[in-house]
Amino acid sequence: MTKAELIESVSQQYDALTKSQTEILVNTVFDSIKEALSKGDKIEIRGFGSFRLRQRQMREGRNPKTGKTVQVQSKKVPFFKAGKELKELVDS
Amino acid sequence: MRKADIANEVFEKVGLSKKESADMLEVILNLIKEVLRKGDTVKIAGFGNFVVRHKKARKGRNPKTGEEIGISPRKVVTFRPSQVFKKHVNT
Numbered sequence: 016m017t018k019a020e021l022i023e024s025v026s027q028q029y030d031a032l033t034k035s036q037t038e039i040l041v042n043t044v045f046d047s048i049k050e051a052l053s054k055g056d057k058i059e060i061r062g063f064g065s066f067r068l069r070q071r072q073m074r075e076g077r078n079p080k081t082g083k084t085v086q087v088q089s090k091k092v093p094f095f096k097a098g099k100e101l102k103e104l105v106d107s
Numbered sequence: 108m109r110k111a112d113i114a115n116e117v118f119e120k121v122g123l124s125k126k127e128s129a130d131m132l133e134v135i136l137n138l139i140k141e142v143l144r145k146g147d148t149v150k151i152a153g154f155g156n157f158v159v160r161h162k163k164a165r166k167g168r169n170p171k172t173g174e175e176i177g178i179s180p181r182k183v184v185t186f187r188p189s190q191v192f193k194k195h196v197n198t
Contacts, residue, residue, distance in 0.1 A: 016142045018151045024138050029131065032123075040121045040131055045154045047116040051108040053196050058108040063136050064184075068196055091196050093155070095186030104144045105159055106182045 052093055064098040143184055155188040 016024075018041065026037040048058050048066060058066040068091040076087040097105070110132060117128040139157065142149050149157040159182050167178045 016139075016147060016149050018154075021135070021138060021149070021151070025131070025134055028134055028138075032131075036121060040117060040123075041135060043117050043120045044113060044132060044135055045151055047113050048108075049154065049192060049195055051112075053198075056108050058113075060110055060113075060136065063140065066186075093186075093188040093192055093196055095155075095157075095184075097184040101140060101143065101184060104140060105146075105184050107144075 060098070062098055062100040064101055065096050067094055067096075068092065069094040146182065151189075153189055153191045155186055155192055158185050158187060159183070160185055 022034070022037050022041050025041060026032060026034055029037075032040065051058050052066055052068060055068065071090050071092055073089040074087050076085050077083065078085055111129070114125070114129040114132050117123060117132060118125050121128065123131060139149050143157060143159055146159045148159070151157075162181050162183055164180045165178050167176050168174065169176060
C-alpha cells in the first residue's frame with residue numbers, strides 16, 4: 016500500500032472529509048512524527064510501536080568504485096520498534 | 108510524543124474536532140496494521156516503508172544459562188526510513 020492508497024482508503028471510511036483534507040491529515044500524522052524525532056523526542060504509539068533515534072558511530076568506509084578509504088561521519092538513524100500488539104498481529 | 112500529541116497536531120492543522128482527530132489517527136493506524144497483518148508492505152513517500160520479513164528457524168541460546176533453544180520461524184515488521192527522513196534527523 017502506498018501513501019496515495021492509504022489516503023484513498025481513509026477518505027472512503029470517512030466521507031466528511033474531502034480528498035485534499037484527507038491528504039493533509041495523513042501528511043500531518045507522518046510529519047509530526049518526523050518533526051518530533053528530529054528534535055530528539057521519542058514517539059510511543061500504543062498498539063503500534065515506537066520511533067526513536069539510534070546513534071551510529073563514525074567508521075571507516077570504502078568508496079566501492081575507487082577502493083579509497085573514507086571516513087563515514089557519525090550519524091543518527093530513525094529506528095522503529097513494533098509494539099506487542101502489532102508483533103502478534105503480524106506473526107499470527 | 109504519544110498518540111494524544113499526534114492527534115493534537117491534527118486538531119491544530121487539519122481543523123477537525125479533538126474527537127475526530129483522535130478517531131482519524133486511529134483509522135490510519137488500523138489501516139496500516141491491517142495491511143501488515145496480510146503481510147503486505149506499506150510505503151509512505153518521504154517517510155519510509157514498513158515491511159514484513161520472514162525469519163527462518165534458528166538456534167538461539169539463553170544468554171543467562173547458556174542453554175541452547177530452538178527459535179521458531181516467524182514474521183516481523185521492520186521499518187526502513189526513506190532518504191528524506193534520514194537526512195531530516197541529521198540536520
